[in-house]
Structures are given as structure tokens and as C-alpha cells.
Amino acid sequence: MLLKQFFIEKIAHSSYLIGGTTACAIVDPSRDIDCYLKAAEAEGLNITHILETHLHADFVSGHLDLAEQTGATIYAPAAGHCSFAHMPLSDNDTFRIEDMEFRVLETPGHTPDCLVYVVTDTSRGDTPVAAFTGDTLFVGDVGRPDLFPGKARELAGELYDSLHTKVMNLPPECMVFPAHGAGSLCGKAMDAMRFSTIGYEISYNPALLITDREEFIRSLTVDMPPAPDHFSRCSDINRRGPALVRSLAPLRAMKPAEFYERMMNADTIVVSIRNYATFGGQHIPGSYHIDMGGNFSTFAGWVLPPDREILLVTDSPEQAREAAVQLRRVGLDRTIGYLKGGTHAWVSAGYTTDHIHQLSPSEVYEKIQDSDTVLLDVRSSDEYQERHIPGAVNILAMDLRTRADELDPERPTIAMCRTGHRSSLACSILKQQGFSDVYNAAGGLTGYIAAGFLSKKE
Incomplete structure (x- = not known):
């Protein structure tokens, strides 16, 4: 055997x-x-x-x-x-x-x-x-x-x-x-x-x-x-029988003009899969961010609408192809293309970008001293109960799709998870829902603890 x-x-x-x-x-x-x-x-x-x-x-x-x-x-x-x-x-x-x-x-x-x-x-x-x-x-x-x-x-x-x-x-x-x-x-x-x-x-x-x-x-x-x-x-899907992979549309490399035209369709979403620091520096407004360095398939299956066509912003054609494979694993079969040349080509063609400031642990510490700043812990409730920064509001990143109205979009909001991946996804969802003063805690709670800003009792 x-x-x-x-x-x-x-x-x-x-x-x-x-x-x-x-x-x-x-x-x-x-x-x-x-x-x-x-x-x-x-x-x-x-x-x-x-x-x-x-x-x-x-x-x-x-x-x-x-x-x-x-x-x-x-x-x-x-x-x-x-x-x-x-x-x-x-x-x-x-x-x-x-x-x-x-x-x-x-x-x-x-x-x-x-x-x-x-x-x-x-x-x-x-x-x-x-x-x-x-x-x-x-x-x-x-x-x-x-x-x-x-x-x-x-x-x-x-x-x-x-x-x-x-x-x-x-x-x-x-x-x-x-x-x-x-x-x-x-x-x-x-x-x-x-x-x-x-x-x-x-x-x-x-x-x-x-x-x-x-x-x-x-x-x-x-x-x-x-x-x-x-x-x-x-x-x-498994009960009915999934579509054969060979029957799915091939992934297209799209120049900025074609990409822009397709993303204007109401049934299309843009997903950036680059690392969170790069996404924060420059990204297409309204796009989702799901870092390939995190649990990409699970997070994508969790938050992306399955009835939409997906356009990817990636670091390379190889990364785009790997992302399409991982999306298919969770039943997201409508990945139709990626931005040829990435955001560099996008801005070189004159299109607009948005930004999310990435805060170091010391910057997070300094900013939350202002009582107007909201620290949003986007980990699971179990993670939050185990250890968190006093005063942090706990809403799971994926739940922000329906719970963002519990927050004030006019207040500065810092999203934090364990490492910075889920919190960047959270930032992208908040941006979609009209939050403008949004920050990502780079390094997450892990970095915050390593910097000595959280005592063992907290």
C-alpha cells in the first residue's frame, strides 16, 4: 500500500x-x-x-x-x-x-x-x-x-x-x-x-x-x-459540481485604459494583493486589499462578492496567476484580468490613486493619546479577549462590511490586527464606506508589544 x-x-x-x-x-x-x-x-x-x-x-x-x-x-x-x-x-x-x-x-x-x-x-x-x-x-x-x-x-x-x-x-x-x-x-x-x-x-x-x-x-x-x-x-458548489477549470475565462493582462474601463462596470471589483505597505503608499480608490502574505484564499472567500468580476492589482504576472488559483479554491471563478505594469503604469497614465498611512508602533502609541482617535482592533473576539490595548474597539475586519456604521467616519481611525494584514483589509473596507482619516497599524499588536508599549497585565 x-x-x-x-x-x-x-x-x-x-x-x-x-x-x-x-x-x-x-x-x-x-x-x-x-x-x-x-x-x-x-x-x-x-x-x-x-x-x-x-x-x-x-x-x-x-x-x-x-x-x-x-x-x-x-x-x-x-x-x-x-x-x-x-x-x-x-x-x-x-x-x-x-x-x-x-x-x-x-x-x-x-x-x-x-x-x-x-x-x-x-x-x-x-x-x-x-x-x-x-x-x-x-x-x-x-x-x-x-x-x-x-x-x-x-x-x-x-x-x-x-x-x-x-x-x-x-x-x-x-x-x-x-x-x-x-x-x-x-x-x-x-x-x-x-x-x-x-x-x-x-x-x-x-x-x-x-x-x-x-x-x-x-x-x-x-x-x-x-x-x-x-x-x-x-x-x-461541490454538490452541484464546480465549473471545470479549463472552462474558465483566461486571465488577461490589461493596460490602464482597458483596466479603468472594465472597473467602471457595476459588476466589477478591484482587488489589490500587494503587501500592505505598498498598498498603503498608493492604490486604486475603492479597491479591496487582501495581502498575498496573509491568509489570502480564506479572506477573499470571506469578503469578496461572488457575483462580481474581479480585477487584480499585483506585483507581477506570476503573482496574478497564483492569485487566480487561490481564488478558484474558494469558488471565486470570475477573475478576468490584472493591471499590466501595476500602479506605476496606472499613475503614469494619469489616473488617480489613494493612500493609507502606515503607522509604526511608536506612531500608534502617540496617536492614541489623543482621545479623539479610535483604535479599532479587527481581530476575532477570542484574540481580543486574550490581550488587547485598553480602550480599543473590537470589530472583526470582515464584519466591517455591515458594522462600519457603529463607528464615526469623521474621527481618525487606526485599524490594528496581529501583524498588519487583516487591518489593511479593514482599512480598505472603511475607505469604501466613506472613512477618510484611516490608518493601518503596521506590525500590528505583535510590533506594539515588541516595542514595549503594552504591559504584561494588559
Whole structure:
């Protein structure tokens, strides 16, 4: 039995190749399918099976692209009611790939359609050797059950039952291969290790150590991290079947005049992906800023309207192409072009730019001594509660789209996050909503603490 793991940073997504001597399966594929095609070719394997553990909420799957390229059969949960051609799977269904037997466990909880694939390598023994647990069981955590409005308690209870009556009954030596790791918002507090064993998780996973069902439900329905907007879209995209990547419009390099003409369309937005210092120095008025150095895919899926065409401002054509790939991961397929020559070409052609002053930690400290200045902490409430500057107002950066009216647009406003990435996004949203005296805290709270402006008690 051959096993390979593929990991995408930022969205912290793990997918897998599991194969024998001539055939293999891909588990929970991303939309970037070239890595699977190359890996299978290098091992002399044919991709014959595509296995989905559930209808993923945080990314758009590559199952249709991979099936078209390879002719492989897609296996997916029957409870998912998928619209594309597939083999629907229910509890205790089995199938084989050479000497490997796959047994299906229905494990609703994170979503109603979750599956676990339990693999036995019959050439070596008759007990399960691996479990592809999707978003049911992570290393150090379990899947969040609060992605379906009004069903969090019901799903949390189902997750408890799925874990305690099925998953935890697997042999302790059975290896656990989840679909996500630390950094994903599909759980509450995943560990950085990318695989584990059933026995280790039973002994040390905090969620599995909660034996009382009601307490388990409470732990997964209170103080959960916010869910990005695209979580409510991607599941349905995956159920219907995403557009094939080859069918999407190619990315165009646009000279300033063409770029300007396209950005004037009501159904078009401009997104700068340059670093926050460069964006602050000069950017196209009204543009979003999502720094490629931050969690680009997640933030883009969270705040960008999915029904708009996207124009990019980048540092290079290569960066534009990489951004288009990352946007496709979260279902933003309408990236049509980028500004050829960047903002230098833009201003050289006589077009207007805007600016956001980047404040050093000492400048932040000096400016907030003025009682008229608003310090806006745009981190999550958990981060804020852990440590913050006294007097700071806490509104999550992404929530400023609907909560900016809680602030006074006439007052100087400094946005601060942990490092400066989310706060720059916040500044761009505030600018769109009529705030003119806006500043970004470069280096964020990290720099502010390093400069000695926040005591350990605060």
C-alpha cells in the first residue's frame, strides 16, 4: 500500500493518494489537480477512484476536473444528494482497490453527509490500517457542527454519536488522516500534526476526552470561531459540481485604459494583493486589499462578492496567476484580468490613486493619546479577549462590511490586527464606506508589544 499526502498552506487542506501496484484513489482532491496527475504518473499508477468524505465547505473540490482527466469514478456520500455522476455511498458499503478494502462509515456531525473511509490492507492483515476521517476527526480536534443555521445542537449530538459509536471503536493502531490541520476554520483548535492514530486521539484529543454528551454539545456550540462567507457557498458548489477549470475565462493582462474601463462596470471589483505597505503608499480608490502574505484564499472567500468580476492589482504576472488559483479554491471563478505594469503604469497614465498611512508602533502609541482617535482592533473576539490595548474597539475586519456604521467616519481611525494584514483589509473596507482619516497599524499588536508599549497585565 502506497500513501502520499498533499497539503495546501493557509487553508490547511490535506488530500491523499492511496494506491497499490497499478491503481490508486485520490481522497478529497483540491481543484489544483496537476499534483495528483504527476504523483500518480511518477508511481506508475492509474487514478481509478476519487473519494469525497463530504461536501466541503471551505474549498471547492477538484473531483470533476480529476474525473474528466482520468476517467476515474467519483465516490461521494449518498446523503449529499450530488447532482453529478457518482457512486453514492452509505453506511457499511465496501469496495476494493487491489488488496485494499475500503469500508464506509456514515459519520454525520460536521455536516449531515460526512463519511469516514476505513482501509484494510488485506495483503498484510485483517484489521484496519488507515481511516480517512475528513472533517469528522482531526488531530487534536473534531469538526465544527455550526455551519448549518439552526442545526448546530442537532449536528453536535450526531457528531458525538458518530465518534463514540463508530470512529472510536476502530483499532487504536489505525492511522488517522484528516482533511485539515492547524490553520483551518473547519474546527476550533486543530493541532499542527498532519496525521495521528485512533488510540492517540482517544487518549489526548480534548474533544474526545469529553465523555458527557451534553457537555460535548455545549463545547461545540459556544464561542466557536466565526465562519467565513464562502463556507455557506462551497458545499452547494461541490454538490452541484464546480465549473471545470479549463472552462474558465483566461486571465488577461490589461493596460490602464482597458483596466479603468472594465472597473467602471457595476459588476466589477478591484482587488489589490500587494503587501500592505505598498498598498498603503498608493492604490486604486475603492479597491479591496487582501495581502498575498496573509491568509489570502480564506479572506477573499470571506469578503469578496461572488457575483462580481474581479480585477487584480499585483506585483507581477506570476503573482496574478497564483492569485487566480487561490481564488478558484474558494469558488471565486470570475477573475478576468490584472493591471499590466501595476500602479506605476496606472499613475503614469494619469489616473488617480489613494493612500493609507502606515503607522509604526511608536506612531500608534502617540496617536492614541489623543482621545479623539479610535483604535479599532479587527481581530476575532477570542484574540481580543486574550490581550488587547485598553480602550480599543473590537470589530472583526470582515464584519466591517455591515458594522462600519457603529463607528464615526469623521474621527481618525487606526485599524490594528496581529501583524498588519487583516487591518489593511479593514482599512480598505472603511475607505469604501466613506472613512477618510484611516490608518493601518503596521506590525500590528505583535510590533506594539515588541516595542514595549503594552504591559504584561494588559
